[in-house]
Amino acid sequence: MSDIKSSDYKVFSRFVENLAKKLTKFYYLKLNKKFVTSNKIKGKGYDPVTTADKAFEKFIRKEINSKFPKHQIIGEEFGHQKSKSDFTWVIDPIDGTRSFVIGNPTWSNLISLNYKGNPIVGLANFPVLKKYYFNSSNKSSFVVENNKKRKIKVNNKVKFSNMKMSVAFHGGISLDQQKKIPKILKLMQFPCVDALSYSHFAEGKLDVVIQCSNKIWDIHPLIPIIEAAGGIVSTWSNKSAVKAGNIICSANKNIHNQLIKILKPVC
Structure with missing residues (x-):
């Protein structure tokens, strides 16, 4: 760029x-x-x-x-x-x-x-x-x-133990797949409202947003906003979010890497 x-x-x-x-x-x-x-x-x-x-x-x-x-x-x-x-x-x-x-x-x-x-x-x-x-x-x-x-700016000093996470599967993974990621189910304590959740993340109100089945027009407009605010955004398999699909954004590398490992059984 x-x-x-x-x-x-x-x-x-x-x-x-x-x-x-x-x-x-x-x-x-x-x-x-x-x-x-x-x-x-x-x-x-x-x-x-x-x-x-x-x-x-x-x-x-x-x-x-x-x-x-x-x-x-x-x-x-x-x-x-x-x-x-x-x-x-x-x-x-x-x-x-x-x-x-x-x-x-x-x-x-x-x-x-x-x-x-x-x-x-x-x-x-x-x-x-x-x-x-x-x-x-x-x-x-x-x-x-x-x-x-x-x-x-994202809340990049947040720790895994007290992060605020918003998750929406949008029917993108089955109930059997969800059972493979019980830690995510336990941590998804905040409502997810499409692009507003990504936007709230960028201003530090949320620390992690996880969504399924994003198309390019769902996520491309949020990528530069998130990254310029200091956030990390990728697919669940830690590939470029430009590919769209299942997306995770996190406030820092430590949290992101931990969550990528937790999500591995459904990637």
Whole structure:
């Protein structure tokens, strides 16, 4: 990532900050009303998508194309807009669609900018909570709440004995597999609410977040925010989180390494 200049970071981070504000305004002007829900995998489970998901993604794509017309875009709902650019935007228009459907305010708009496949700038915008998280470099992450910007850091001095852990399996591992990791079951004492848990981790409110079955648009926007806040993020088998899948983020190497060992029976 050494060939990304600080001036480039400034351009991109300003763009995502402005986009967060526009997305929240767009929600209250256009989408805070009745919507239609459909199931993307009829007969095979439940994976909801709403008319709001699609409207958000169209809006985000329009904003990106207006500012960075040569960049590639990958979105959950409308696929891959290809080009020869090394820059690719990855979009989850509504992360936590189930929460959105039932009126839970924890859903978000997730957007990352990737350079040569690696996420370098991330945005997690929570319209109903009226706050957003983003990074302005590979060493600085922020939360903006009530129009106040605050730099955030993970709680990297925490010990295994008193860490706060949030876990969600999302149906990604069976009950028999869960029985192979009893220590994790015992330690999962805090609720997990999709991207909000990763965001809370980045500001030191949680010390570990473990999730199953993340797609690239679920995790790519959080990777640069987490890493710039000093956190460690990988797959359960300690591979790059850019691959997505089963994800763990920890506040320090000691905790991360211990939990990777505990998770080994289900990797």
